[in-house]
Amino acid sequence: MMKLNLWIGLLLIGILIGLWATFRIYTVGFSLYAKTDVLVWTLPLSTYIFFSLTSAGLAFVSSFPVVFGIKRYEVIEKRTVYLELAVLIGSFVCLILHLGSPLKVIYILLSPNPSSPLWWLAVLYCAYFVLLLSAFWRIHTGKISKTLGVLIFLIAIFTSTTLGWLLGMTDARPSLNASFFSFYFPLTGLASGAAALILFSMVSAQLSGQGVPEEKSALYNEFARLMGIIAGMVAVLFLWRTISGGISSTAVEYSAFKHMIGSIPYNIEFWLGLVVPTILMLSPSIRTTVWGKVTASVLLLVGMFAGRLEFVLSGVIRPLGQMAEGRPEIVSYMPTVYEIFVALFGLSVMLLIYTIGERYLKLETIPE
Amino acid sequence: MPRYAMVIDLQRCVGCGSCSISCRNENNVSEGIYWSHKITETSGKFPNVRYHYIPTLCNHCTNAPCVRGCPTRAMHKLDNGITMHDPKKCIGCRYCMINCPYGVIYFNWKDAHPSWKSGNSVIQGVTSSPAEEVRQVGGKGIPYYNPERNETLPGIRSKGVVEKCTFCDHRVKEDKLPRCVEACPADARIFGDLDDPKSEVNQLLGKFRPFRLKEALGTEPAVFYIRDFSAAGYPRTKGGI
Numbered sequence: 001m002m003k004l005n006l007w008i009g010l011l012l013i014g015i016l017i018g019l020w021a022t023f024r025i026y027t028v029g030f031s032l033y034a035k036t037d038v039l040v041w042t043l044p045l046s047t048y049i050f051f052s053l054t055s056a057g058l059a060f061v062s063s064f065p066v067v068f069g070i071k072r073y074e075v076i077e078k079r080t081v082y083l084e085l086a087v088l089i090g091s092f093v094c095l096i097l098h099l100g101s102p103l104k105v106i107y108i109l110l111s112p113n114p115s116s117p118l119w120w121l122a123v124l125y126c127a128y129f130v131l132l133l134s135a136f137w138r139i140h141t142g143k144i145s146k147t148l149g150v151l152i153f154l155i156a157i158f159t160s161t162t163l164g165w166l167l168g169m170t171d172a173r174p175s176l177n178a179s180f181f182s183f184y185f186p187l188t189g190l191a192s193g194a195a196a197l198i199l200f201s202m203v204s205a206q207l208s209g210q211g212v213p214e215e216k217s218a219l220y221n222e223f224a225r226l227m228g229i230i231a232g233m234v235a236v237l238f239l240w241r242t243i244s245g246g247i248s249s250t251a252v253e254y255s256a257f258k259h260m261i262g263s264i265p266y267n268i269e270f271w272l273g274l275v276v277p278t279i280l281m282l283s284p285s286i287r288t289t290v291w292g293k294v295t296a297s298v299l300l301l302v303g304m305f306a307g308r309l310e311f312v313l314s315g316v317i318r319p320l321g322q323m324a325e326g327r328p329e330i331v332s333y334m335p336t337v338y339e340i341f342v343a344l345f346g347l348s349v350m351l352l353i354y355t356i357g358e359r360y361l362k363l364e365t366i367p368e
Numbered sequence: 369m370p371r372y373a374m375v376i377d378l379q380r381c382v383g384c385g386s387c388s389i390s391c392r393n394e395n396n397v398s399e400g401i402y403w404s405h406k407i408t409e410t411s412g413k414f415p416n417v418r419y420h421y422i423p424t425l426c427n428h429c430t431n432a433p434c435v436r437g438c439p440t441r442a443m444h445k446l447d448n449g450i451t452m453h454d455p456k457k458c459i460g461c462r463y464c465m466i467n468c469p470y471g472v473i474y475f476n477w478k479d480a481h482p483s484w485k486s487g488n489s490v491i492q493g494v495t496s497s498p499a500e501e502v503r504q505v506g507g508k509g510i511p512y513y514n515p516e517r518n519e520t521l522p523g524i525r526s527k528g529v530v531e532k533c534t535f536c537d538h539r540v541k542e543d544k545l546p547r548c549v550e551a552c553p554a555d556a557r558i559f560g561d562l563d564d565p566k567s568e569v570n571q572l573l574g575k576f577r578p579f580r581l582k583e584a585l586g587t588e589p590a591v592f593y594i595r596d597f598s599a600a601g602y603p604r605t606k607g608g609i
Contacts, residue, residue: 029478029527030460037400037474040462100460100475100528107440107457118463119439169437171585172469315466321581322405322424323471 003207004359011352018345021338022097030100032338038319038331043339044098046308047346050192051091052125052159053185054304057193058084059156060186066149075216078139079204079363080197083354085132087196090350092125097342117166121159128155139367160186167315175245175257176315184237191234192304194227195277195297202294204358212290224293228281231300235274256318259330265310273303370561371449372535372590374549375572376423379595380556383421390551391425394536395517396510396524398480403533404548405472421597423556425548426451426472426533427581427589434464434473442529449562449590450535455522458529465530469582470589473532480524481510535559562590 025032035042062080064073096102108122135148164182201220205212212220245254246261260266277296286292319327357363383406391397391404409420428451434443435451442457443464465473479485489497496504507513509524517523519538525531536546544550549557560569569592572578576594583589 026528030475031477033477035477037465037471040465040475098461100462100530101458102460104440104457104459107442107459111441111457113439113441115436116439116463118437118461122439166437166463169433170466171433172582173466176466319471320469321471322402322407325405325407 004355008352008355011348011355014344014348015352017341018093018348021341021345025097025338025342032336034334034336034339036327036331038323038327039313039316039333041098041312041316042333043309043335044094044342046312047305047343048091048094048098049163049312050305050308051087051094051346051350053163053189053308054192054196054301055084055088055091055189056156056160056186057189057191058087058197059152059193060190061193061197063149063153063156066144066146067153072219074144075219075366076197076201077144077367078136078361078365079201081132081136081139082357082361082363083196083200084193085136086350086353086357088125088129088132089353090346092129093349094342094346097345117162117169121162121166124155124159124162128152128159131155140361142368144367156189157186160189170315172253172320173256173315174251174253175260175318176311180237180241184234184241187230187237188234188304188307191227191230192301194223194230195300195304198224198227198293199297199301200354202290202297204363206290220293221288224281224287224296227296227300228278228287231274231281231296232278235270235278238270238274253318256316256330257314259317260310260314263310263313265306265313269303269307269310272299273307274300277303369447371563372428372540372559373449373562373569373592374425374535374546374590375558375569375578375592375594377556377558377572377594378422379597380554381421381423381552381597382554382556383423384553386551386553387423387425387548387557390547391533393512394514394539394547395534396480396512396514397531398476398524399483401474401476401531403472403474403531422581422593424470424472424581425591426535427470427587427591428535430588430590431586433467433469433587437463437467439463446537448540450537450540451532452534452537453521453530453532455525455529455531460528460530462530469585469587473530475530476525476527479527484510 033042033044058080061073062077062084064070065077099105105122108119113119131148131152135145135152138145138148161182164185167176167181170176198220202212242261246258277300280286280292280296313333317331317333318329319331388402388404388406395403397403404423404425407422407424411418411420428449430449432443432445432451435445438444439461440457440459442454444452444454446452460475462475465475484498484502486498489495489500502509502511505511513523515523516538520541521534521538539546545559549559558568558572560567562569564570572594573592578592578594580589580592
């Protein structure tokens with residue numbers, strides 16, 4: 001109990017810091033972010049992408065029993081859906097703090113623009129949130145709704161692929177622009193979703209003092225292997241992205257991505273986030289251990305987090321048109337303390353929601 | 369309904385910056401924001417180098433990527449071809465800035481004209497502070513505030529929204545030329561109706577071979593460039609090995 005109170009206290013401190021940062025950002029202005037007119041999208045947005053794709057990935061996992069009829073995954077369904085909800089709310093926190101005038105989002109309803117992928121994302125996220133709440137409520141009251149499960153699965157596909165469309169529209173920034181990302185995003189989302197589920201399940205089991213229940217152990221081992229396979233697939237795609245856009249392309253517009261190849265986020269993403277987890281999870285002796293699963297899932301999540309930042313920066317660090325006047329060919333970026341606080345705010349909210357669920361909502365319950 | 373366009377004659381342009389300064393005054397543009405700007409380039413290798421100067425502004429593209437991507441239609445097209453922005457609907461997502469290939473859209477990271485808010489005077493009790501200066505002349509935020517800008521757009525844009533050139537829509541509405549066109553001492557900017565075959569704009573486009581920025585992207589900019597400034601000549605040659 002003491003440890004739980006300490007943990008909740010830490011999360012509340014994170015939230016208080018986030019609220020203070022919010023107050024400062026909206027009173028002083030977004031100049032508190034390490035932004036110039038060139039770096040328009042940075043850490044708050046990449047954190048939002050990380051959370052939202054992780055949430056979509058969890059939706060894919062939650063669809064295993066409901067949509068694809070793999071009944072043995074029903075034992076982790078409640079935890080998966082709740083974690084999905086918590087992660088989605090964390091993503092909303094970061095998204096709101098990315099927007100210059102969040103109170104005007106009402107104009108998404110009053111003045112809609114269906115030609116905008118951003119408009120579609122906003123609509124899909126509203127529906128996603130409501131459906132997810134309803135689905136969790138049904139599971140909490142003991143039943144799994146197939147209809148809600150299918151709808152959530154479809155919306156998760158559309159949100160993650162629409163994000164690919166959103167960036168695919170930017171003809172002038174080919175580092176962001178490829179229909180390839182409409183496939184890359186759901187797959188990487190599934191990787192981070194799987195990692196999040198394994199990490200939270202393992203930590204919850206260890207903190208309960210009873211360890212991983214015997215009947216779930218085989219399932220987690222199987223799921224860890226799946227996570228390793230997905231991480232390997234992402235690593236291959238990632239390499240081809242590097243080769244086609246970063247090495248073999250002669251287009252000057254790719255110079256930003258070429259620059260990112262040597263960067264810290266890029267190398268964290270590839271080596272720590274993809275290569276190491278793949279090796280760990282494809283080795284049976286490591287995969288079956290709790291520490292192996294925890295290490296691989298933490299590394300994968302850290303790698304994906306760094307990867308989202310690498311991806312966003314590769315689209316913005318090269319100034320375009322008149323923005324390039326008086327600026328270097330590539331603009332450097334280091335997040336400010338306020339940007340870090342925003343990411344911390346989103347993470348703290350997500351973790352607090354999850355902790356409350358773990359404590360009071362019996363997430364290990366198996367629905368009918 | 370006319371479809372407005374601008375021709376910039378690079379032979380006439382002397383790079384004086386009158387367009388940018390008059391634009392700032394007309395539209396109360398804040399520090400760090402450039403509705404009217406330039407791209408400068410140098411070419412060649414020392415000692416054979418040349419300097420190129422291209423004035424830039426919003427291209428008011430027919431296929432404007434900023435308009436297509438704006439989730440709330442804050443960025444929108446007027447019937448006369450002008451790409452307009454409504455700060456009241458702008459949520460500050462900056463997707464238009466990501467979509468614009470020309471880098472002409474700016475975000476208000478903080479309150480506009482911060483230096484004019486300062487209460488510090490250079491010499492205490494002798495010179496007035498910027499804030500006192502604004503108060504004395506009855507300006508709104510800046511001493512040279514132009515209230516006419518307020519007719520179609522907030523005179524000074526608040527923080528958290530984007531802004532950009534509007535081809536001086538408030539002036540065009542009253543049959544006046546955009547301020548940068550009027551202020552150009554070399555008459556290097558020519559403004560008119562692209563749908564009128566007899567307009568000066570069309571006469572120039574028919575006479576010279578125009579180019580537009582990043583035409584391959586298919587955005588159909590309404591800002592055309594003609595000619596180039598070069599007084600240089602060179603002895604006739606076939607080169608050598």
